[in-house]
Amino acid sequence: MTYEQLKKVALTQFALHGYEGASLTQIASEVGIKKQSIYTHFKSKDELFISTFNDAVDNELLFVKKFISKNKAKPLREILYNFLNEYLDSYNKENSNTSFFLRTSFFPPIQLKDLIKNGTDKYVSELEEIFKLLFEQKCGILKPNVNERTATLAFLTILDGLFVELLYGNSERLDIRLSEAWYVYWQGISNERGG
């Protein structure tokens, strides 16, 4: 269906060039139609953009939820560490979804700022809830002076920090940061001995 194709192509183009840099001509041409035909499906560039963005938010959350439900039987430590690896890894696999989501959330086109922020807030708060729940289910692992909320927020801060390194584009440095930040994080929250 052209409608879905349009959003798919728009995703990669917006991820690559941003809102202003991506042109309807280019998007249409990759779908195989003329740009004027876009207006059969979307009434403006703005509408195409935020429709694509809302999908991107849902897909990001879907990825997280699927991962958690697929791995919930494993030990907490393994879940968290693998999550970082897989999430960052998925970024490089022709997956423009995360790139587009981050780009848009960080630097939205001004006239759409509010709409974008809704999606961003939804993403962050759901993410916090998902991991807080996970920590609560996997109890007995945290230091007594570290509660689930603290462990969640520190974990997500590291995830965000690694996204930054991902965007900087130096994959060797990313690997190192991942292992070092993880090491300190786990030592900071877990009650393991000699960890």
Next chain:
Amino acid sequence: MTYEQLKKVALTQFALHGYEGASLTQIASEVGIKKQSIYTHFKSKDELFISTFNDAVDNELLFVKKFISKNKAKPLREILYNFLNEYLDSYNKENSNTSFFLRTSFFPPIQLKDLIKNGTDKYVSELEEIFKLLFEQKCGILKPNVNERTATLAFLTILDGLFVELLYGNSERLDIRLSEAWYVYWQGISNERGG
């Protein structure tokens, strides 16, 4: 001087709208000249952009170096924690420098990608060096199984993660993340008892 004024205005415009979204007409108008006059000082939009970017890299590093040299007498814990606070704080004070630097480093215009990456790598590697040196000078504080490099990279990852929260634009959430991530980080690296 018009030359400096141009770079100053360009900084805020590029920070706000990105490379493609910022127009020479608007930049010139805020300086008080016509866009044609820009070409007296820069031979293209690209040149204005990367000239502004190189300045931004230098200014970011300058901020860090000044802070460290001003605070080097204080305890390590205080330096690091205050650094996070002041760096993030400076972002909101009509300071487009960090915003422009991050935006450009994350999502450079494609034709300038290599030039931008040089500046980004310079920034990151100098930052790593600065803090590694700091940790080496303030010895006796780290856990025996945490070396200076690990402490540095984990710290900078947290800094980056907080930048993300800054870009998301929810300042209350930022404050919470800062304190929680810091708590876990310090507990992960320091040899303090009952900290």
Next chain:
DNA sequence: ATCATCCTTCCGAACGGTCGTAAGGATATA
């Protein structure tokens, strides 16, 4: 002191192009 020269800075006019958008007609499906 006057004049010609040069350089810097700026601007008016205009270039070729691309942008997002609109209206209306063709085509095919149902």
Next chain:
DNA sequence: TATATCCTTACGACCGTTCGGAAGGATGAT
């Protein structure tokens, strides 16, 4: 016949860029 989809044609606005020339200050020669 009705509806959905895509097309052609065209619009006005804005884009970065170029060119020629106007203004003004500085310099050096007369």
